[in-house]
Amino acid sequence: MADKSTEAETELRPGELAVALPQQTDDGVYFIGTIHTPWRSRAECPKRGSFDGPICSIVVDERWRMALTDLAGHRRLQVLYWMHRARRDLVLQTPFQTGKTTSTFALRSPVRPNPIASSIVKLVAIDGTVLQVRGLDCLEGTPLIDLKPDRATAGE
Amino acid sequence: MADKSTEAETELRPGELAVALPQQTDDGVYFIGTIHTPWRSRAECPKRGSFDGPICSIVVDERWRMALTDLAGHRRLQVLYWMHRARRDLVLQTPFQTGKTTSTFALRSPVRPNPIASSIVKLVAIDGTVLQVRGLDCLEGTPLIDLKPDRATAGE
Numbered sequence: 001m002a003d004k005s006t007e008a009e010t011e012l013r014p015g016e017l018a019v020a021l022p023q024q025t026d027d028g029v030y031f032i033g034t035i036h037t038p039w040r041s042r043a044e045c046p047k048r049g050s051f052d053g054p055i056c057s058i059v060v061d062e063r064w065r066m067a068l069t070d071l072a073g074h075r076r077l078q079v080l081y082w083m084h085r086a087r088r089d090l091v092l093q094t095p096f097q098t099g100k101t102t103s104t105f106a107l108r109s110p111v112r113p114n115p116i117a118s119s120i121v122k123l124v125a126i127d128g129t130v131l132q133v134r135g136l137d138c139l140e141g142t143p144l145i146d147l148k149p150d151r152a153t154a155g156e
Numbered sequence: 157m158a159d160k161s162t163e164a165e166t167e168l169r170p171g172e173l174a175v176a177l178p179q180q181t182d183d184g185v186y187f188i189g190t191i192h193t194p195w196r197s198r199a200e201c202p203k204r205g206s207f208d209g210p211i212c213s214i215v216v217d218e219r220w221r222m223a224l225t226d227l228a229g230h231r232r233l234q235v236l237y238w239m240h241r242a243r244r245d246l247v248l249q250t251p252f253q254t255g256k257t258t259s260t261f262a263l264r265s266p267v268r269p270n271p272i273a274s275s276i277v278k279l280v281a282i283d284g285t286v287l288q289v290r291g292l293d294c295l296e297g298t299p300l301i302d303l304k305p306d307r308a309t310a311g312e
Binding site: 017019020021022024025026027028029030031032063064065066067068069070071073074078080082084088090091092102103104105106107108112113114116118120143145146147148149151 | 173175176177178180181182183184185186187188219220221222223224225226227229230234236238240244246247248258259260261262263264268269270272274276299301302303304305307
């Protein structure tokens with residue numbers, strides 16, 4: 001926690017505004033697996049994942065193996081992951097790419113009170129607890145928190 | 157925690173399978189507001205929200221007021237919320253509506269390791285920290301955890 005606190009007090013860009021975070025969180029998340037991608041830094045990550053992008057793998061923890069058994073029939077999945085390197089206390093932020101100060105909930109930036117990202121991916125293959133997918137844009141080693149059938153194709 | 161543990165050990169439907177949850181969570185979520193809907197029980201909730209459905213309100217905590225300031229220009233938002241009444245330990249579940257046993261990640265059910273739901277809503281109005289939206293299907297009093305521009309219309 002010391003690291004996060006230090007980070008939260010430094011490196012504000014022009015126009016950015018931080019608030020004091022609540023003293024405690026309200027509930028807890030389990031990391032249920034790990035996402036493997038070719039990207040080792042945010043600068044390398046594509047701004048938005050593409051179904052034509054590289055195959056990435058999602059390795060789900062053994063504990064949840066049985067929760068995957070009916071996934072193979074789904075062509076598109078919604079992946080929720082935890083952007084573990086992002087600070088959580090900015091209400092106004094100035095993205096490096098645009099330089100335009102914007103309020104946090106009007107951006108899909110990783111920097112937000114709960115650093116949860118939602119991506120739609122194409123399921124290429126699944127073998128036991130390992131999924132091969134296209135469409136991600138996150139860092140190597142990102143913690144997985146959920147998999148769901150895509151809303152748009154859930155009925156297929 | 158005692159309540160959750162008790163809940164997790166009871167009321168399995170035919171075909172359902174529970175696993176032991178990890179002893180601790182890996183990170184924490186902040187509840188950043190409260191969602192108000194007409195539905196007081198899961199039986200009353202629509203199975204899927206509709207843009208023709210009733211207007212619901214999202215009341216964001218005062219702490220995050222400034223994070224909302226640029227939202228008015230967005231017609232569609234992605235809302236993430238925490239389904240606080242759902243158990244988290246089922247890997248196979250048998251939804252009441254279908255009676256068909258299915259693995260957890262192949263369902264969009266509230267019952268999952270991290271009970272996070274993602275809905276796309278139409279933004280009807282915003283006044284300070286209160287949003288009026290259409291398209292939700294969750295219980296009255298559901299904790300809000302994030303708001304983002306909809307991926308599909310984020311560039312508009």
